[in-house]
Amino acid sequence: CSSRRAILYVPGDDIRKLNKALSLDADCIVMDCEDGVATNRKEEARVTIRQWLDEGRASNSTSEWSVRVNSVESDLCKEDLQTVLGGANKPPTLLLPKVESKEHIQWHMGGCQKINLIMYIESARAVVNLPDICRTAEQLSSTAPLKPAALVFGSDDLCANLGVTRSDNGTEILYARQKLVLVAKAFHLQAIDMRVQVLCFDNIPDLDGLQRQCEAGARMGYTGKQVIHPVQIPIVQQAFMPTAAIVEWAEGLIAAFQEHQKLGKGAFVYKGSMIDMPLLRQAENIIKLVSSNTKV
Numbered sequence: 001c002s003s004r005r006a007i008l009y010v011p012g013d014d015i016r017k018l019n020k021a022l023s024l025d026a027d028c029i030v031m032d033c034e035d036g037v038a039t040n041r042k043e044e045a046r047v048t049i050r051q052w053l054d055e056g057r058a059s060n061s062t063s064e065w066s067v068r069v070n071s072v073e074s075d076l077c078k079e080d081l082q083t084v085l086g087g088a089n090k091p092p093t094l095l096l097p098k099v100e101s102k103e104h105i106q107w108h109m110g111g112c113q114k115i116n117l118i119m120y121i122e123s124a125r126a127v128v129n130l131p132d133i134c135r136t137a138e139q140l141s142s143t144a145p146l147k148p149a150a151l152v153f154g155s156d157d158l159c160a161n162l163g164v165t166r167s168d169n170g171t172e173i174l175y176a177r178q179k180l181v182l183v184a185k186a187f188h189l190q191a192i193d194m195r196v197q198v199l200c201f202d203n204i205p206d207l208d209g210l211q212r213q214c215e216a217g218a219r220m221g222y223t224g225k226q227v228i229h230p231v232q233i234p235i236v237q238q239a240f241m242p243t244a245a246i247v248e249w250a251e252g253l254i255a256a257f258q259e260h261q262k263l264g265k266g267a268f269v270y271k272g273s274m275i276d277m278p279l280l281r282q283a284e285n286i287i288k289l290v291s292s293n294t295k296v
């Protein structure tokens with residue numbers, strides 16, 4: 001299946017934006033019940049989402065239409081789950097915000113269809129407990145109808161929890177951002193990066209800032225990013241797709257590696273760099289990323 005590069009939030013109670021999202025090419029659309037929805041509109045959001053699923057409104061869309069419910073500790077999660085999972089058409093993916101401990105994912109869902117689970121890491125406690133959370137999710141997945149798929153770096157809530165104000169490049173949360181990628185890789189989960197804070201300057205979208213932040217995230221190992229506005233989608237999708245030059249380098253390296261193996265050489269020089277097995281694996285990662293990002 002294709003990886004989620006641009007993950008677009010749409011408030012679940014906003015029919016105009018839900019309709020708009022049908023015409024957009026985001027990899028994953030998040031129909032939100034949580035922080036993008038006002039407290040007095042929670043019921044409206046879950047009912048709208050249920051209706052949307054029942055009517056199969058997004059059945060022709062190539063995007064993955066997923067749902068973010070409210071957190072386990074919010075008192076809203078149970079009702080969200082009952083409504084959102086309560087019909088025949090279930091969303092393929094469920095996003096669970098503010099996961100802080102393994103207890104938060106030790107809940108059972110009815111039904112037999114496997115649903116992808118995306119977990120939000122957005123507090124100091126969650127960052128500290130991260131390996132424990134992922135291990136529990138992995139263990140539960142053998143019996144529960146949920147399949148851990150990705151971790152989302154919730155930088156807004158993390159900053160609130162830490163009592164910091166985020167700078168543009170996010171130095172103050174760098175440790176958590178890096179730890180999330182490391183743990184995600186250890187548990188074979190996709191790592192989805194933070195959203196940019198600045199949307200526009202003087203009403204002009206700050207797409208250069210977005211581009212720079214995507215590139216920094218991609219260099220760390222993130223393979224997707226959260227977006228909140230349609231204009232951000234193509235920038236993110238392009239930034240998380242290796243360039244033609246990098247693909248050419250990777251293909252050439254793989255071919256050269258195979259030739260040198262036949263000659264009994266485990267290490268050799270290619271385009272000025274020493275190549276051995278780890279470099280072959282890096283090149284293969286690039287080719288895999290391209291094929292997982294190519295929609296069929």
Ligand SMILES: CC(C)(COP(=O)(O)OP(=O)(O)OC[C@H]1O[C@@H](n2cnc3c(N)ncnc32)[C@H](O)[C@@H]1OP(=O)(O)O)[C@@H](O)C(=O)NCCC(=O)NCCSC(=O)C[C@](C)(O)C(=O)O
Pocket residue numbers: 008009010011016017018020021032035036122153154155156157158195226228229230
């Ligand atoms: C910022 C807002 C209010 C500006 O909304 P606007 O309508 O004023 O914007 P606009 O520039 O006038 O919109 C242009 C067109 O795009 C549409 N549009 C605009 N946005 C969207 C969208 N998201 N999805 C689909 N369509 C959208 C909009 O409806 C309009 O189309 P139209 O004229 O044809 O109607 C709006 O973009 C929006 O509501 N975005 C989503 C906000 C949101 O969900 N926030 C919560 C997620 S972030 C988060 O939770 C944090 C995290 C991870 O947990 C943690 O770090 O802790």
Ligand SMILES: [Mg+2]
Pocket residue numbers: 035097122154156157
């Ligand atoms: Mg959040």
